[in-house]
Amino acid sequence: MVEKAHPTSLELAAAKVLLEPWRWLTAPRFSGLEHLPRDRPVLVAANHTLMGVLDAPLLVLGLHDHTGVFLRALGDHLHFRVPIWRDLLTHFGTVDGTRGNCRALMRAGESILVFPGGGREVFKHKREKYRLIWKERVGFVRLALQFGYPIVPLAAVGAEECYDILVDSDELLHTPIG
Numbered sequence: 001m002v003e004k005a006h007p008t009s010l011e012l013a014a015a016k017v018l019l020e021p022w023r024w025l026t027a028p029r030f031s032g033l034e035h036l037p038r039d040r041p042v043l044v045a046a047n048h049t050l051m052g053v054l055d056a057p058l059l060v061l062g063l064h065d066h067t068g069v070f071l072r073a074l075g076d077h078l079h080f081r082v083p084i085w086r087d088l089l090t091h092f093g094t095v096d097g098t099r100g101n102c103r104a105l106m107r108a109g110e111s112i113l114v115f116p117g118g119g120r121e122v123f124k125h126k127r128e129k130y131r132l133i134w135k136e137r138v139g140f141v142r143l144a145l146q147f148g149y150p151i152v153p154l155a156a157v158g159a160e161e162c163y164d165i166l167v168d169s170d171e172l173l174h175t176p177i178g
Contacts, residue, residue: 125168
């Protein structure tokens with residue numbers, strides 16, 4: 001269900017204060033922002049990184065700071081099973097990533113952020129650094145075409161350099177604890 005559209009300026013300021021240590025540590029930079037249409041809503045399709053949950057808030061806040069565009073994120077269904085976490089995400093405009101919710105956001109003229117790789121792209125295996133794992137997730141493309149939304153590709157680069165994967169899920173499955 002699509003409810004609250006945008007956090008208030010006070011809420012955005014509070015989120016920035018809470019995320020400041022992470023922003024300071026990672027020092028995100030934005031380039032190519034001149035290509036982001038500002039005269040109409042857009043669908044931003046981004047890669048998820050190994051930093052998973054921590055990349056999206058900096059992305060949304062950073063884009064808002066630099067362009068004034070506030071992205072409504074389509075979140076993985078798993079996020080919405082965790083009570084307090086679900087409430088926090090919803091409060092900052094994230095909706096459960098269903099086609100119905102995406103359609104409702106487009107009808108409302110909202111700019112949208114989608115991570116087609118979802119949770120699987122966050123939990124990469126060895127040798128999958130910067131690999132897009134989008135499978136056949138193209139429903140967002142069909143909706144963008146239907147509603148006339150430009151699709152803006154976005155690449156988060158650098159986060160996958162922060163640590164090495166020593167043992168991935170496939171290897172764990174072949175152990176006594178798997």
